[in-house]
Amino acid sequence: MVDKTPVAVFISGSGTNMAALLYASRAAGCPYEIVLVLSNNPDASGLKLAQAEGVPTFCLPHKGIPRADHDALMEEQVRASGARFIALAGYMRILSPEFVGRWEGRMLNIHPSLLPKYKGLHTHDRAIEAGDTHGGCTVHLVTAELDDGPVLGQTPVAIIPGDTGDSLAARVLFAEHQLYSRTLAAYVARENSxxxxxxxxxxxxxxxxxxxxxxxxxxxxxxxxxxxxxxxxxxxxxxxxxxxxxxxxxxxxxxxxxxxxxxxxxxxxxxxxxxxxxxxxxxxxxxxxxxxxxxxxxxxxxxxxxxxxxxxx
CATH class of the missing domain: 3.90.1150.30 (Aspartate Aminotransferase, domain 1)
Incomplete structure (x- = not known):
C-alpha cells in the first residue's frame, strides 16, 4: 500500500476549504493527508477546527516581519512536518517570489472565479456586473504572478436572476469544497501514475x-x-x-x-x-x-x- 502524500494547508480565516480537504483525506482511497495547518492570523477559526481533529497547527502573525522572512519561518514548519505539497486555502497573504520559487509545481491555490477572469478580489460582484452567465472557481498552481499559474481544474456555477456577490459566493463555496479535494487528490497521485x-x-x-x-x-x-x-x-x-x-x-x-x-x-x-x-x-x-x-x-x-x-x- 502506497503511503499517503503529506500536505500542509495555509489559512487565514474560517478554513472551510481546509476542512473540506481534511475530511476528504480521511477516505480510504485518498492519496494525501493533511499533516499541518498554518495561519498568519491567531484568530482564524480554522485553527481550532484542525486542532479538534488532531491535526498539528502553527500560527505566526505577519505584522512587523518582512514578507520573505515571514514566509521562510512558515516554510521551516512546513518542512519539519514532512509536507511535500502546500495547499493555500483562503490564505490572504501575497507570498514572496523566493518562497513561491522554492515550491514551484508543489503549491496549489483555489480562487473564486473562472480564471483567467477576475483575478484578485471581489470576483463575484465583478462577474455579476459583467453580465456573465456563470461564476465559479479554479484550482491552479501558484506562481509569482497573482492568480496566474497553470489551471488544474474548474467548476462553473450559474448566476441566477437577483444574485448578489454574497449569494453567488455562498454557492461557489460548495463548488470549491468539492473541486479542491478532487483536484488535489488527482495532482498528488500523478507521481504513482x-x-x-x-x-x-x-x-x-x-x-x-x-x-x-x-x-x-x-x-x-x-x-x-x-x-x-x-x-x-x-x-x-x-x-x-x-x-x-x-x-x-x-x-x-x-x-x-x-x-x-x-x-x-x-x-x-x-x-x-x-x-x-x-x-x-x-x-x-x-x-x-x-x-x-x-x-x-x-x-x-x-x-x-x-x-x-x-x-x-
Missing amino acids: AEWLLEKVRTLTAALPEVEERESHGAPGWRVGGKYFAHFNDQHHGTPHIALLVKTSGQDELAALIDQAPEMWFRPAYYGASGWAGLVLNRADVDWDHAADWLRRSWAAVAPRRLAAMMEF
Whole structure:
C-alpha cells in the first residue's frame, strides 16, 4: 500500500476549504493527508477546527516581519512536518517570489472565479456586473504572478436572476469544497501514475538527438543509431517499481548504485544481467534532472560517434 502524500494547508480565516480537504483525506482511497495547518492570523477559526481533529497547527502573525522572512519561518514548519505539497486555502497573504520559487509545481491555490477572469478580489460582484452567465472557481498552481499559474481544474456555477456577490459566493463555496479535494487528490497521485511518469520520460528523451521510440518486450523503449539506451518498466516481472532502465558501465557500478541508494535503484529482471539499472520513478521527490543526466549518459554509451560529439557531458 502506497503511503499517503503529506500536505500542509495555509489559512487565514474560517478554513472551510481546509476542512473540506481534511475530511476528504480521511477516505480510504485518498492519496494525501493533511499533516499541518498554518495561519498568519491567531484568530482564524480554522485553527481550532484542525486542532479538534488532531491535526498539528502553527500560527505566526505577519505584522512587523518582512514578507520573505515571514514566509521562510512558515516554510521551516512546513518542512519539519514532512509536507511535500502546500495547499493555500483562503490564505490572504501575497507570498514572496523566493518562497513561491522554492515550491514551484508543489503549491496549489483555489480562487473564486473562472480564471483567467477576475483575478484578485471581489470576483463575484465583478462577474455579476459583467453580465456573465456563470461564476465559479479554479484550482491552479501558484506562481509569482497573482492568480496566474497553470489551471488544474474548474467548476462553473450559474448566476441566477437577483444574485448578489454574497449569494453567488455562498454557492461557489460548495463548488470549491468539492473541486479542491478532487483536484488535489488527482495532482498528488500523478507521481504513482505510469501514464504520467511515461510522459515525463518521453519529454526527457525528446531532448536528445535522433531518438526513436520503439516497443521492446511489450514496453516503451528508446533507441539511437538502432541501439536501445533506455526502457520504461511498469511493474514488470512482479516488481512494485515503475522505473526507467538505463545502461551502466557494468555489474560493479550497478551493485554500487543499489548499495548506495536501494530506495532509488534496483537490478531489473532480464536486463540486469547485462548491466542495466532500474531507476525507481514511483517514489517521493524524484529528481528529474538526475534522471535526465542518466538518460544522456545512457544515450552517449550507444550513440554513433558523430552524434555523441554533439553532446557535452
